[in-house]
Amino acid sequence: MDRFFDRANGALALRHDARLLHSKSRPEAWETWSTCNGVALPVRPWQMLEHVYLILQAAAAGLGVAMGWWHMARDEIASGVLAAPIGFVADGSRYLLLSSEAASPRVIRSREALLDWMHRFG
Template sequence: ELAPERVGVVVAPSHPAAQRLRHVPPSALLQETLLHTSSRPQAWPSWAQAHGLDASALKLGTAFEHLYYLLEAAVAGLGPAIAPEPLVAEDLAAGRLIAPWGFAATGGFWVLARPDGPADARVDALADWLVQQL
């Protein structure tokens, strides 16, 4: 295990709802059309449940095949998205995205898997570096 997975809602400051979302509870997101990925359909429902919201009330909009495309759409101001914290850290630091409610653990973990066999110091060094980065 490298680090716990933490996800959160991100939106571009240029999106019309961005400033309003900063000052209201997560339930305000039920009024927004949400960007999502087809590769992780449980992301929004899990987030909603963790925040005490009815997942069936979510309005899912455009689906993207890859998380990278989802994040580019969010940065472009097309709507709120849900993302793992490490993947948006630079966009948050640069002000291209905001995370109105921060990030919360999902119960999942970022892991490094390796085949059974003799220990390899290079893999251990990579794991140590990844832990520091995450």
């Protein structure tokens, strides 16, 4: 982590030369994080990959710092493969469940089962 973070006044901060890993599936993630935390992001090296999963894998390989969703990173964090040294910040993003079918009993049961599963597993 010392390659990417400095400890200033007891708090971790991104180093000015830390490579930020961006995903095409959520290219605004670093800017959103910066706004939510009131932290300016100076110009620094960065790399764009196709999906959040790929930037998490690149971070695990030591190629830079990734900004990802907790639910996609939690197993790697729990196992020690990844770390969240600055933590997670709610940014207002949400998931939507859409169906091409009207709200038939089958669709309603499926929706409720999915929501139940999501609540159980975070």
